[in-house]
Amino acid sequence: MSYGLNYADAEASFEEADAVIFGIPYDHTASFKAGAREAPWTVRRASYNFEELHFEHGLDQNRPLVSDYGNCDEFVLPEDMIEEVKFAVGPAIKAGKFPIAIGGEHSGTIPIIQSFGSRDVSLVTIDAHLDSRDEYEGTPNSHACVTRRAADHIGLDSVCAVGVRAVGREELERDDVVPHVTAFEILENGLEESVGKALDGLRNERIYLSVDVDGIDPAYAPGTGTPEPFGLAPYDVKKIIGMIGDRLAGFDVMEICPPADPSGITSVLGARLINEALAILGRNLRNRWRARR
Numbered sequence: 093m094s095y096g097l098n099y100a101d102a103e104a105s106f107e108e109a110d111a112v113i114f115g116i117p118y119d120h121t122a123s124f125k126a127g128a129r130e131a132p133w134t135v136r137r138a139s140y141n142f143e144e145l146h147f148e149h150g151l152d153q154n155r156p157l158v159s160d161y162g163n164c165d166e167f168v169l170p171e172d173m174i175e176e177v178k179f180a181v182g183p184a185i186k187a188g189k190f191p192i193a194i195g196g197e198h199s200g201t202i203p204i205i206q207s208f209g210s211r212d213v214s215l216v217t218i219d220a221h222l223d224s225r226d227e228y229e230g231t232p233n234s235h236a237c238v239t240r241r242a243a244d245h246i247g248l249d250s251v252c253a254v255g256v257r258a259v260g261r262e263e264l265e266r267d268d269v270v271p272h273v274t275a276f277e278i279l280e281n282g283l284e285e286s287v288g289k290a291l292d293g294l295r296n297e298r299i300y301l302s303v304d305v306d307g308i309d310p311a312y313a314p315g316t317g318t319p320e321p322f323g324l325a326p327y328d329v330k331k332i333i334g335m336i337g338d339r340l341a342g343f344d345v346m347e348i349c350p351p352a353d354p355s356g357i358t359s360v361l362g363a364r365l366i367n368e369a370l371a372i373l374g375r376n377l378r379n380r381w382r383a384r385r
């Protein structure tokens with residue numbers, strides 16, 4: 093599972109780590125452009141771009157201890173990928189570590205959510221798509237089925253897709269439509285009014301945030317398999333991570349497709365979003381220590 097290059101500063105052992113990073117180099121259900129399997133490498137490489145501190149988080153920001161687990165083994169069938177991710181990631185989640193995944197395609201989020209207890213987390217996705225199909229091209233574990241599989245496990249009232257702007261008719265013409273906030277609503281009503289309300293409405297308190305990078309406008313994140321115009325700005329995603337704040341229980345960035353990203357800018361954004369989640373985790377950990385004293 094080792095591949096030679098850790099995520100920047102992810103030098104902690106598993107035992108001492110607050111957070112564990114792992115790659116899921118999987119893209120076999122990709123419906124348009126494949127290549128996301130390469131992103132765990134390019135995002136790690138991009139992580140060396142950044143300075144030690146983010147200005148807005150302050151000079152005394154608490155940096156969590158991070159362990160880089162390497163990548164999950166590669167499989168062809170989504171069901172095999174799901175078993176592998178559960179095997180690799182399940183122990184970290186059960187040990188109370190903060191999981192951070194680098195996809196691979198979005199189906200990699202399914203086994204991560206399934207590794208939590210059904211009352212442990214809500215799932216918020218940032219995604220151009222609702223990904224709520226029962227099955228797609230013959231498998232219930234396609235990247236087009238992510239929120240539906242999550243709802244099976246944690247309940248429809250603990251799932252919300254944010255930034256949605258492309259759906260299939262069959263996803264909306266049913267009684268159990270996956271809750272969502274469209275990109276259009278965010279633009280019209282502002283983040284507080286749209287996403288803030290949705291976060292308040294989630295049943296399970298802690299929140300796993302999954303960023304399908306196609307939720308972000310292709311002007312900022314062109315390197316993805318299914319680009320969809322009229323998306324969120326990177327700053328919106330940063331703000332949403334901050335709004336989730338002390339409820340944040342895990343994070344992933346999926347669907348970065350390096351062959352479609354010649355400048356590498358989408359991998360850079362992916363790494364920066366991981367760092368943002370780590371900054372919020374660091375703040376949460378420090379607040380928890382303080383509360384205990």
Ligand SMILES: [Mn+2]
Binds near residue numbers: 219220221304306347
């Ligand atoms: Mn998507």
